[in-house]
Amino acid sequence: MMHFYSSPGSCGIGMRILLEETGAPFEATLFNLAAKEHLNDAYRAVNPKTKVPALVREDGSVLTEFQAIAFWLADTHPEARLLPTDAEARLRVMEVLDYMVGSVHMRGFTFVIVPGKFTQNPDFQAELVAHGTAQIATGFGNLSEMLGDKAYLMGDFSIADAAMFYMTRWALLKGIDMPANIAAHHNRMLERPAVQRAIAGEGIEVGRAA
Ligand SMILES: N[C@@H](CCC(=O)N[C@@H](CS)C(=O)NCC(=O)O)C(=O)O
Incomplete structure (x- = not known):
């Protein structure tokens, strides 16, 4: 197994x-x-x-x-059906996943959630949090454009939506604003049975977006 x-x-x-x-x-x-x-x-x-x-x-x-x-x-x-079969659409999934993991998570949320990994100086930590917060705002702005009025990033559910969900959960916990369509995506994800099983399996709390 x-x-x-x-x-x-x-x-x-x-x-x-x-x-x-x-x-x-x-x-x-x-x-x-x-x-x-x-x-x-x-x-x-x-x-x-x-x-x-x-x-x-x-x-x-x-x-x-x-x-x-x-x-x-x-x-x-x-x-x-976690990925489109069309080569161009798969490429777009790769593109958005890399953006979320490499930029919005690593260059945004990491600095906001664990600034103490980088420096013990409280002033520098505050700068990192501010930098990360700005990166997240830019990231959610770009992701909001990509999502538009679709239910999921690629239209149908794909692996990209699972990555966005871990970040919308962090945003809720940190009180970080999300564009309305990203907040609606978070709540839509909560309706999926697989998401509910995953939350129960990890033993975590996940709130709904306002
Ligand atoms: N690039 C990795 C990043 C994974 C990552 O940064 N995970 C964090 C948790 S969200 C971690 O393991 N942190 C523990 C540590 O840095 O010691 C991936 O895409 O899986």
Whole structure:
């Protein structure tokens, strides 16, 4: 059986949603990142990058990085319809996923949520939070344009929506404003049974957007 490594409250919720969407059986190990539970030798042997999410597949091989795991899950579970089949549309999914993970998450939310990873100086931390907050505003602005009046980023649900959900959850927790269509996307995601199972599995609270 596959083994999923995550942490409640992390970006791992996005991947767990996709696992639940496939219906594939998996076991999970959940780390408390703040307590540095993921920085142990056993997990270093699984994922030397010591990040979550990571997925150990049935054959024992390990996949890391959100985009890679998501594309693999989608391609190996075509019946779950997590990715368009058209080459151009798949490329657009890759494009928006990379933007969300590489820019909005890494250059935005990371600075807002864990500025203490970068500096112990409270003034510098405040600058990082301000910088991250501005990056998130730009990011949500661009994502709002991409979403438009569609139900999901690509029209139909895809792996990209799971990534946006982990960030809309963080935005709610941090009191960060979201454009109305992004807030509606968050609430729409909450209606999906796979999202509800993933939230229960990670044991987290997820609010509705106003
Ligand atoms: N590029 C990685 C990023 C994953 C990542 O940054 N995960 C965070 C949680 S949201 C993490 O593992 N943090 C623990 C740490 O940095 O020690 C991906 O796309 O999966």
